[in-house]
Amino acid sequence: MATSVEGHPLVFQDLDVEHIDEASTALEAIYEARAAGLVVRGAFPPELVAAAVAHLGDDAPWTSPNRGLAGGEIRNIGDAATPTFTHLRGPPTEVYKRSVELHAERTAAVFGDADAATHRLQHLLSRLFGGRPASPPAFDATSSWAAFNFRALDPGQQIYAHHDSHFGLGVYERLDAALDRTTLLSFFLTLQAPEGGGELIVYGAWGSDPGVPMLPTRFLDTAAIEQRYDRAVVTLRAGDLVVFDSGRHVHRVTPVEGQRARLTCGGFLTLASDRSRVAFWS
Numbered sequence: 015m016a017t018s019v020e021g022h023p024l025v026f027q028d029l030d031v032e033h034i035d036e037a038s039t040a041l042e043a044i045y046e047a048r049a050a051g052l053v054v055r056g057a058f059p060p061e062l063v064a065a066a067v068a069h070l071g072d073d074a075p076w077t078s079p080n081r082g083l084a085g086g087e088i089r090n091i092g093d094a095a096t097p098t099f100t101h102l103r104g105p106p107t108e109v110y111k112r113s114v115e116l117h118a119e120r121t122a123a124v125f126g127d128a129d130a131a132t133h134r135l136q137h138l139l140s141r142l143f144g145g146r147p148a149s150p151p152a153f154d155a156t157s158s159w160a161a162f163n164f165r166a167l168d169p170g171q172q173i174y175a176h177h178d179s180h181f182g183l184g185v186y187e188r189l190d191a192a193l194d195r196t197t198l199l200s201f202f203l204t205l206q207a208p209e210g211g212g213e214l215i216v217y218g219a220w221g222s223d224p225g226v227p228m229l230p231t232r233f234l235d236t237a238a239i240e241q242r243y244d245r246a247v248v249t250l251r252a253g254d255l256v257v258f259d260s261g262r263h264v265h266r267v268t269p270v271e272g273q274r275a276r277l278t279c280g281g282f283l284t285l286a287s288d289r290s291r292v293a294f295w296s
C-alpha cells in the first residue's frame with residue numbers, strides 16, 4: 015500500500031471460500047462505502063475453471079470492442095453494459111439483447127454446462143448478502159440480463175484507470191426500477207492468471223471527487239493518482255472471485271506480462287433498494 019495522502023478508506027477483505035459465512039454483511043458494507051471490496055479465494059471449483067480455460071482459445075467467438083485503443087484492447091465474449099470504443103454510449107439495447115439470447119449457449123460451450131457458473135455465483139453472492147437471493151434481473155418479459163461475460167487481456171494489454179458509472183447508458187432503461195443506483199459494484203472471477211502483471215489496483219480516489227487528476231484527453235491521470243492516493247493491489251489466482259466498488263473507486267488492471275492471456279469472467283451487481291436481493295449482470 016502507498017502512503018495515504020488523501021482519499022477514501024480502502025478496506026479490502028481477503029478470505030478463503032471456506033470462511034465466506036464470516037463475510038455475510040460484506041456486500042452491504044461495500045455498497046455503503048464502509049469497505050472498498052473483497053476477494054474470495056478458491057471461490058470456483060478447479061474443474062469448472064479448467065473447463066473454461068480449455069474452451070477459451072483463439073477459436074472461441076471473441077470480439078474486440080476496444081479495437082484501436084492502444085494498449086487497452088480487451089477481447090470479450092458477450093457484451094458488457096459499459097461504454098466501449100465500438101459503442102461509446104454502451105451497447106444499444108438491441109445489440110445487448112443478442113448477448114442475452116446467446117448467453118446460455120455461449121456459457122454451455124465454455125463451462126460445459128449452461129447453468130453451473132451462474133448457480134455458483136448466485137450461491138457466493140447470496141452468502142455475501144446474508145443468504146438473501148442473488149440472480150440476474152429481468153431484461154424483458156421472457157429473458158434475464160446476461161449473468162456475466164468473458165474477458166481476455168493479452169500480453170501487453172491493460173485496463174486503463176476508470177470508474178464504472180454506467181446507469182445513464184441507454185440499455186439501463188431495461189434495469190428493474192426496484193434496484194438501487196447509488197453505486198455499481200463489479201465482480202469478476204479469474205479463470206487464468208497471467209504469468210505477471212494483470213493485477214487489479216483500486217485507488218482511494220472516487221471518480222466523483224472534485225479535482226481527481228485528469229489528462230487533457232479526458233482519461234484519468236494514473237501517474238498523478240498514484241502519487242496522491244492510497245491504493246489496494248489485488249493479485250488474483252485462478253478460481254478467486256473479487257467484488258469491489260467499481261462505481262465509486264477509480265481502478266485499473268496493470269499490463270499483462272509473459273506469454274499467457276489473463277482470462278476473467280464477470281459483470282456488475284447492485285442491491286435492491288429494499289435490500290431484499292442482489293442483482294448481477296454483465
Ligand SMILES: O=C(O)CCC(=O)C(=O)O
Binds near residue numbers: 260
Ligand atoms: O478484470 C476484469 O475482468 C475487469 C476489471 C474491471 O475493470 C472491473 O471489473 O470493473
